[in-house]
Amino acid sequence: MYTTINIVLFPYFETLDVFGPVEVFGKADGFFLEYFSLAGGIISNNDNIKIETKPLNTLNIKASDILFVPGGMGTRKEIDNQVFISKLKELAESCRYVLTVCTGSALLAKTGLLDHKNATSNKRAFEWVKESRKEVEWIREARWVNDGKFYTSSGVSAGIDMALGFISDMKGIDEARRIAYRIEYEWQEDNTKDKFCNQ
Numbered sequence: 100m101y102t103t104i105n106i107v108l109f110p111y112f113e114t115l116d117v118f119g120p121v122e123v124f125g126k127a128d129g130f131f132l133e134y135f136s137l138a139g140g141i142i143s144n145n146d147n148i149k150i151e152t153k154p155l156n157t158l159n160i161k162a163s164d165i166l167f168v169p170g171g172m173g174t175r176k177e178i179d180n181q182v183f184i185s186k187l188k189e190l191a192e193s194c195r196y197v198l199t200v201c202t203g204s205a206l207l208a209k210t211g212l213l214d215h216k217n218a219t220s221n222k223r224a225f226e227w228v229k230e231s232r233k234e235v236e237w238i239r240e241a242r243w244v245n246d247g248k249f250y251t252s253s254g255v256s257a258g259i260d261m262a263l264g265f266i267s268d269m270k271g272i273d274e275a276r277r278i279a280y281r282i283e284y285e286w287q288e289d290n291t292k293d294k295f296c297n298q
Contacts, residue, residue, distance in 0.1 A: 101131040104165045105194070107187065108134060108142045108152055111173030115255045116200040120167065120262035126278045127266050130165075133158075137183050144171065155186050164194040170201025170221060170254070177206055178231060184209050196248045198265060200258030204251040208232035216246040221254030222295045242293040253293045260287045 104124055106117065124130045136142045139154030160166070168187070177183050188210035191197045199207050204220040205228045207213055214234040219241040221228070229237050238244055243252035243261035245268070252261035263286045267275035272288075279286040 101129055102163055102165060102195075103131045103133060103161070104167055105158060105160065105190070106132060106134045106167045106169075107155070107190075108136045108150060108169070109171075109173045109177045109183070110142060110144070111171050111176075112142070112144050112169045113171035113201055113255060114144060114146045114148055116169030116171060116203065116258050119256060119259040120198070120200065122282055123259060123262035123266060123278055126281055127270065127274065137180075137186065144173070155190070158190065160190050160193045162193065162195060165196045165198065166190050166194045168197070168199045168203035168206055169258070170199070170203040170205075170224075174202040174206055178209050188212060194248075196250065196265075198250040198252075198261065200252050200261065201254045202228060204228060205231045207249070207251070208235050213246075213249060213251075216249060217241075217244050218246065218249065218251040219244045219253055219293075220251065222293065223254060239296050240293060241291055242287055243290045245290075253295065257293065259284060260290070264288075264290055 134152045135155050136152040137155050141149050142152050143149045201221040202224050204218050217236045219238045252258050263275045
């Protein structure tokens with residue numbers, strides 16, 4: 100029995116936000132990855148990565164599903180896209196877990212679902228993220244944060260740490276460490292400290 104991780108993309112997403120966690124999830128048993136965007140079709144970014152996606156309106160999310168939202172410069176546009184934000188809220192309400200990387204947390208926050216919850220985001224864009232939704236308890240010092248079904252991480256490479264943290268929560272720390280070793284990654288297991296928070 101597989102759990103589907105539905106990855107929501109948009110133009111100018113950050114490459115490692117997506118493919119760092121994808122590398123982790125792809126090495127864990129029991130996950131199936133699918134890629135979506137608002138209108139479907141090919142989505143590209145500044146690194147000339149092109150991904151074929153399905154339209155969000157074809158996503159029939161199940162209660163056991165996971166929703167994954169990266170960040171990137173494209174979030175500055177999508178945060179004002181009411182159709183996108185409305186659909187994101189609908190999907191996030193329906194699934195078991197929601198994971199965001201970097202400024203993807205600003206998109207999730209815009210839905211109101213993070214109000215009065217703990218969350219974090221990219222430290223270089225932290226003030227912009229905070230202004231996007233002041234009702235969220237933004238934690239600057241954290242590498243990643245888990246509050247209920249919501250996981251949010253700091254910028255870019257922090258998504259790998261969060262993904263391994265999520266695997267640890269779901270399948271045990273030994274499994275997370277096995278994956279980190281397999282991909283030759285030095286996992287920061289302490290989610291409360293991010294050395295970039297004061298830079």
